[in-house]
Amino acid sequence: MTSRTPVAAGDASASGAAASPRPLRLGIHGSTHLAARIVAAADHPVSSIEYIRYEVSEPFRLLRAGETDLMLVKYDPFDPDIALSQRVAWDGRAVLVGAHHPLAAQESVSLEQIADYEGFRCPGDFPPNVWDLVVPPHTWAGRAIRRTHTMTTVLALVERLRSTLAMHVSFQSLEAVLPPDIKVVPVHDLPPSPVALAWLRGTRLPERAWRFVRDAERAAER
Template sequence: MPTPRTDPAPRTIRLGIHGSAHLASRVVAAAGHPRSSVEYVPYEVTEPFAPLRAGHLDIMIVKYDPFEPDIVVSGPVAFDGRAVLVGARHPLAGRDTVSVEEVADYDGYRCPGDFPAKVWDLVVPPRTPQGRTIRRVHSMTTLTALVERLRTTDAMHVSFQSLDAVLPSDIRVVPVHDLPPSPVALAWLRGSELPEHVGEFVAAAERAARR
């Protein structure tokens, strides 16, 4: 009697994410990979590259180029629309969309921890296209602390529409129509050869984004 064939178990990709896994799940699906082939590993915005450098991740989701000499970045695998996060009682909370010029009326967040300052300038522009200063005064620590401040004050955070999937219902994610969407890429350590199954995933995600 022939021995039944057993296919090898799929190798897991350790994919670093911040905030919601919703955007990463879209990238995984577009690349044609099953959800079960990916382990989502959260990283903190205050030390975004620490898990990658410690070997706890194979690749991670990044927005924009991090400008880190030891980090390699893929081509775009998705785009994430821009938004402002505000509490439900905020003056902008009921809007369908806002301009970044209006956002500048309220206090925002300064660059956290070891997050690259050049990238933070893309996430939270220091000035609007018309030259208004975006006041970056609050400390960015954890998502929980961010939510509590937005809930209880008129603070705002210029961020991304994908966070709508992870924030509580009393925090509004209002699209900002005059900031371009952020390119989303995959990143890994320079000089470390990607395992074959991880490299195949990166290539598939890049192809899917070009279609």
């Protein structure tokens, strides 16, 4: 991922009076745990960040509407209006299944095992090229991974996994937000996903946003 420096704007209030700036609004999907680790590694106060959840079917809506300053992304969406930092973390790969599922008791699984079950189609406005990395269309041996179920919200995903033998190829960080009857099983033949910070290209981000991007990138290099 190529780092593209955001345009910085001052944090001073219109009145010129000294005031605490509002928290930096960081868009996340799923767990706050991964984001919190990035914030801690960058040595920024917990109180300086506000986490705002976005749905996977509309990943960039809040960013484009100005309701978030930055967001966490996995892989490069190649959207012309989205700029990315360098990698700031990794997220291990996993398959999500209900507790009743034949894969639920495994310590780890392969793509070949996953391909025995139906997965989820690319949702809404989610970039198809990124979905192919999240949910590979084929195993390494060329066997098709059937992407048949509709993906909407996390709650709907949980209900589908709970009531069927569906599976979803996803990320280990989601374990922190899923109920106990949804199991997160590591996928040992998929590499971890790079995680980056994204912002709307050309937006005048506050200076503290750029400081956070810089500090998170430096922390990831250590």
